[in-house]
Amino acid sequence: MHGTLGNLPAVTAALAPQRARRAVPWATLRMLALGLASIALFLLAWHLLTTHRVVAHVRFTNVPTPQAVLARAALAFRDPQFQMNLLISCRRIGSGFLLATALGVPLGMLMGRWRLVREAVLPALELLRPIPAIAWVPISIMLWPTNEESIVFITFLGSFFPILLNTLLGMQGVDPILVRAARCLGAREAALFREIYLPAVLPQVFTGLAVGMGVAWVSLIAAEMIAGQYGIGYFTWEAYSLVSYADIVLGMACIGALGLLSSALVRLAARLAMPWNRAA
C-alpha cells in the first residue's frame, strides 16, 4: 500500500519546515555573537580592574574579583542560612505582589466600570501615589506589629499602584461594541465582568503586573536593607557591614537573577492566561 515513491512527497514535506527551522538567519547569529562578546567584555573589564586594584578616582581596591565571587557563591548556595535569605525574600515578594494583584485588579475594574467608584476612590489614591514605597518604611514599622508584615506591606505598596492604574486604563480601553454585543446576547452584569471585561483588560493587567513586579523588588530590597532581618537585601547590606565584600556582589547578582526570573514568570503567566494574544 505504501510505495516508496508514494511516500516521497510526504517525507520531503515533513522535512521542509525542519530545514527551515535549522537555517538560523544571519541576524540571529550576529545577535548571539555580539551578546556573548558583550558579556565577556564586561567580565574581562571587571577582572582586570579588580585584580590590578585600579584607582582612578573610582577605587577598585576593595571590589572583589569575579573569581572570588564565584568561589563565594559555590559555598553560599550550600549554606542553609543563605538559602533561607533567598527563600524569605521570594516569600515576601510573593505575598506582597499577590496581595497587590488581588486588590488592585478588582478595584481597578470596579473603578473602570462605575464612575461613582472612580470619583470616590481616585482622589485619595492620587494623593498617596507620588510617595515612593520606601518612604513608607518608618510608618510601616509603626503600623504593623511584626517586621515581616511591614516589609510585605512595603512590597505590596510598590506594586499596587502600577497594577491598579494599568487595570483602570485597560477598563477605559475596553471596546464598547464588545460590551454591547454581549448584552445583546443576554449577558448580565456579572457575566459581563467575567466574560468580557476581565479578558478584555488582561493585556493591560499584565503590563501592570510586569511594572509592578519591578517596583516590588525595588521596594523589597530597600525595605530589607533598612528594616530587615533576613532576606537577600538584608544579606547584601550586612555583607557590607561585616566587610565580606564578595558577599555584596553575590547578593547583587542574586537580586538581579531573581528579578529576571520573576519577570519571566509574569510573562509566562501572561502567555498562559491569554492564548488568543499572539503578541504576548
Place this chain on the structure above:
Amino acid sequence: MNGAAHVAVRDFALDYGTGSQRMAAVQDLSLEVKPGEFVSLIGPSGCGKSTVLNALAGFMQPTRGLVQVDGAEIRGPSPDRGMVFQQYSLFPWMTVRQNVEFGLKMKGIGATERQRTARTLLSLAGVLAFENRYPDALSGGMKQRVGIVRALATGPRVLLMDEPFGALDSQTRAIMQSILLELWEASRISVLFVTHDIDEAIFLSDRIYVMTARPGRIKAELAVPLERPRTPDLAGSAGFLQLRSQLRELIREESLKAMGHEVGAVPADQRFGQDLAAVAPP
C-alpha cells in the same frame, strides 16, 4: 415564543448631547418590519441609521416616540433581538465556536447542546473548519459570517444588521449577501438591514426605506417585487435596474443635502447629464 416579531417605530426622535450641544440625529421617523419580512434602511452617511438600530437593540431610549416589538416597548437589550454590528465585534479571547455559543451559555443551555447548535450554524455559514480558531485568524468576510451566526444562535425573533458588509470588498460582499439570504430562508425571522449600498438593499429586501439627511426621517418607502429565492444574475433584470435608478435619484438628493448643497429646480435627468459632462473628456 419563537417565530418572527413585528417591529414598529413611531414618530421616533433622538437627540444627542445636552444644552447648546444638543442636536437632533433622528426626527419623526416611523417604520415597521412585519413578521418574517426583510426590510432595508438606506440613507446617506450620518443620517441616523445606526441610531435607529441602536434604539431597537435597546442601547438607548428615544427622546420622543415609540419603539416596539410585538406591541411592547423596548426597555433594554435582549437575546430576542440579535444584532450584527458595523464594526467587527467577535470576542477576541473566544474561539469561533465559543463566540457562537456565548448567547446560549448566557441562556444556561448545556455544553453538548450548545456545541451542536453552534456547529450546525457554522457549517451552514461555511466556517465550521475554523470553529477552534481565534477571530484573529479569520478574514473580514469570515468574521462577519461568524458574527451573523452568533446573532442567530439564540434564536432571535428579529435580526438587526448595521452595515454588516460595509468593510468588505465587493466580491466578498456578493458572496456574503447570498449566504445571508440562505441563513435567513432557514429561519425567516424579521430583519432590519442598514446599508448605504443600493444594489445590496434591492438584492436582499422585501421593502426599502430611504432616509433623509440629518436629522433623519423617512423620505420614501419602496417595495421590492422581485421573486425569491434570489440569485446574483437578478442584478441585470429590468425590475432591478428600474428600482436601482429610482433609489439612486432619491439618495443622490439626500447625499447632496448632507454635503450642504441645495438641490435646485434643475430636472433630475439634466443634473445627471451635467455631472457626466463635467467628468467626461471633451
